[in-house]
Amino acid sequence: DVKVTQSSRYLVKRTGEKVFLECVQDMDHENMFWYRQDPGLGLRLIYFSYDVKMKEKGDIPEGYSVSREKKERFSLILESASTNQTSMYLCASSSTSPTYEQYFGPGTRLTVT
Amino acid sequence: QKEVEQNSGPLSVPEGAIASLNCTYSDRGSQSFFWYRQYSGKSPELIMSIYSNGDKEDGRFTAQLNKASQYVSLLIRDSQPSDSATYLCAVKEAGGGNKLTFGTGTQLKVEL
Numbered sequence: 767d768v769k770v771t772q773s774s775r776y777l778v779k780r781t782g783e784k785v786f787l788e789c790v791q792d793m794d795h796e797n798m799f800w801y802r803q804d805p806g807l808g809l810r811l812i813y814f815s816y817d818v819k820m821k822e823k824g825d826i827p828e829g830y831s832v833s834r835e836k837k838e839r840f841s842l843i844l845e846s847a848s849t850n851q852t853s854m855y856l857c858a859s860s861s862t863s864p865t866y867e868q869y870f871g872p873g874t875r876l877t878v879t
Numbered sequence: 880q881k882e883v884e885q886n887s888g889p890l891s892v893p894e895g896a897i898a899s900l901n902c903t904y905s906d907r908g909s910q911s912f913f914w915y916r917q918y919s920g921k922s923p924e925l926i927m928s929i930y931s932n933g934d935k936e937d938g939r940f941t942a943q944l945n946k947a948s949q950y951v952s953l954l955i956r957d958s959q960p961s962d963s964a965t966y967l968c969a970v971k972e973a974g975g976g977n978k979l980t981f982g983t984g985t986q987l988k989v990e991l
Binding site: 796797799806807808809811814822824856860862864865866867868869870871872873 | 981
């Protein structure tokens with residue numbers, strides 16, 4: 767079974783702090799994704815990566831950066847946390863063709879006060 | 880902008896009935912389609928994938944794909960209270976790289 771883990775289930779940070787969210791997958795997947803999910807807005811893609819050291823912006827990259835130094839690990843960085851970044855953050859991974867099935871980690875509920 | 884649309888619900892069905900969840904998509908070139916189940920406070924869980932026109936059955940779940948009409952549906956037979964969740968439709972669009980486009984989900988409530 768695919769296993770995607772995230773570093774924290776719940777996180778509380780203060781405005782202006784630098785926040786690191788880590789994601790690790792154990793299925794040798796090429797692709798990794800970071801989403802945020804807010805009520806009424808659905809899943810929104812922040813950043814994704816097709817390969818080590820490769821990253822591409824998603825739909826809402828502002829205020830975020832990412833790092834992928836190893837194939838199994840994809841980190842999301844909030845450079846200076848703000849209250850509007852309070853959200854559920856979900857990491858996912860997938861293989862490339864032919865299936866593209868994405869598997870999600872358990873999520874990190876981040877609160878910025 | 881490419882879209883995946885779902886009725887937000889809630890869709891209420893009695894226990895034992897068939898629940899029918901629908902999804903339409905705008906990109907005619909889309910090739911891969913997925914249904915995820917998400918319980919409140921949890922992450923999405925993949926329950927069905929479908930790649931060709933027609934029906935695909937897996938236990939109580941049946942996914943139906945009609946590319947000509949650009950819709951995909953999920954039927955849940957013998958619905959149980961444990962099926963109460965939000966169901967997300969996702970589409971792999973042509974030319975979209977390895978990304979999926981998600982709908983906002985349909986909330987299903989199975990009532991005793």
